Amino acid sequence: MAAPSIQLNVRSIKAPFNLKPVPKQYPKLTRISCAAAAATKPPTRYSITLLPGDGIGPEIVSVTKEVLNLAGSLEGVEFNFQEMPMGGAALDLTGVPLPEETLSAARKADAVLLGAIGGYKWDKNEKQLKPETGLLQLREGLKVFANLRPATVLPQLVDSSTLKKEVAEGVDLMVVRELTGGIYFGKPRGFGTNEKGEEIGFNTEVYAAHEIDRIARVAFEIARKRGGKLCSVDKANVLEASMFWRKRVTALASEYPDVELSHMYVDNAAMQLVRYPKQFDTIVTNNIFGDILSDEASMITGSIGMLPSASLGESGPGVFEPIHGSAPDIAGQDKANPLATILSAAMLLKYGLGESDAAKRIEDAVLDTLNRGFRTGDIYSAGNKLVGCKEMGEEVLKSVDSAVPAAI
Numbered sequence: 001m002a003a004p005s006i007q008l009n010v011r012s013i014k015a016p017f018n019l020k021p022v023p024k025q026y027p028k029l030t031r032i033s034c035a036a037a038a039a040t041k042p043p044t045r046y047s048i049t050l051l052p053g054d055g056i057g058p059e060i061v062s063v064t065k066e067v068l069n070l071a072g073s074l075e076g077v078e079f080n081f082q083e084m085p086m087g088g089a090a091l092d093l094t095g096v097p098l099p100e101e102t103l104s105a106a107r108k109a110d111a112v113l114l115g116a117i118g119g120y121k122w123d124k125n126e127k128q129l130k131p132e133t134g135l136l137q138l139r140e141g142l143k144v145f146a147n148l149r150p151a152t153v154l155p156q157l158v159d160s161s162t163l164k165k166e167v168a169e170g171v172d173l174m175v176v177r178e179l180t181g182g183i184y185f186g187k188p189r190g191f192g193t194n195e196k197g198e199e200i201g202f203n204t205e206v207y208a209a210h211e212i213d214r215i216a217r218v219a220f221e222i223a224r225k226r227g228g229k230l231c232s233v234d235k236a237n238v239l240e241a242s243m244f245w246r247k248r249v250t251a252l253a254s255e256y257p258d259v260e261l262s263h264m265y266v267d268n269a270a271m272q273l274v275r276y277p278k279q280f281d282t283i284v285t286n287n288i289f290g291d292i293l294s295d296e297a298s299m300i301t302g303s304i305g306m307l308p309s310a311s312l313g314e315s316g317p318g319v320f321e322p323i324h325g326s327a328p329d330i331a332g333q334d335k336a337n338p339l340a341t342i343l344s345a346a347m348l349l350k351y352g353l354g355e356s357d358a359a360k361r362i363e364d365a366v367l368d369t370l371n372r373g374f375r376t377g378d379i380y381s382a383g384n385k386l387v388g389c390k391e392m393g394e395e396v397l398k399s400v401d402s403a404v405p406a407a408i
Contacts, residue, residue, distance in 0.1 A: 057115025177290025
């Protein structure tokens with residue numbers, strides 16, 4: 001008998017994130033109609049734990065909080081925000097990268113919005129005192145095993161891609177990354193000496209059957225709601241853990257006859273992403289390969305500053321964050337691109353809370369802001385207006401408030 005289906009905590013899994021241009025016939029909405037609708041029923045309230053973190057994290061989270069508040073208010077949704085320390089900021093304040101109080105607040109919330117963590121200041125710390133350790137602890141503590149990373153080349157930014165226009169145009173893929181297993185968590189790990197007395201460091205790539213099955217089911221479900229194609233990426237020609245991965249994913253394929261399953265070695269997948277990325281619809285892969293491939297995919301879109309992500313489990317709150325780092329070199333200079341975090345907030349609304357109307361307001365507002373020519377430095381091109389983090393946020397707010405994006 002087939003194993004029971006994994007019930008991922010995604011309130012709107014039937015409509016996976018797929019940012020598309022707004023059609024010209026998009027019906028006009030007004031603030032009056034939204035206000036009238038909101039007046040007929042009390043607002044829905046959610047608690048959101050904010051983890052600004054380090055570097056540009058506080059800047060992009062501050063901007064995104066305002067966007068969330070406005071989009072929510074226009075759709076009859078209210079938020080109770082609680083800001084907590086994490087990463088290097090938590091290290092400086094409490095001596096640990098993820099204080100118990102922060103994890104507790106995250107567990108009690110309806111969703112978690114994370115900025116970015118890390119920086120040169122803490123690079124030489126021991127492993128348990130690095131900001132990145134706090135991120136791993138958060139994922140493990142919330143049991144968020146499925147990381148969804150969409151990479152969509154928006155028409156407005158196709159010229160920002162490092163690839164030729166004909167290669168990048170029309171790319172729309174989703175990387176489903178296993179998040180709480182594999183080499184980042186496997187044991188044994190550590191330092192020691194080999195038989196020759198030479199110092200060594202070692203990690204273990206290990207996956208249990210249930211870990212592979214649950215992430216594969218999530219990927220199959222997402223693929224059948226998208227283009228019906230799933231590519232499982234591994235290194236089964238060399239690694240036993242990958243051989244087992246391929247075996248388990250293949251065994252599940254019969255339960256999803258409407259999804260076309262293929263397999264690809266990770267080195268070939270890395271090459272194909274830059275050679276012909278449009279061949280991919282949904283990719284599922286392990287923790288370390290997903291980490292690398294999703295960052296590579298981000299550059300197809302023009303900037304890592306544009307890509308959001310959602311980390312989800314079978315129950316409890318999800319974690320929503322941009323995939324870029326803390327960018328300490330530009331922290332505090334109003335140069336950061338907040339759009340990846342703003343789009344992460346849209347994923348929070350859609351996947352974490354099931355508030356698809358508010359999510360669409362934000363997605364449309366981002367498109368409208370780009371249509372109007374506003375660009376931060378990472379996506380700037382001649383003929384557009386160069387703005388900083390704060391001004392980009394203000395322009396998105398204007399678009400959210402207007403409710404109707406400009407026609408493309």
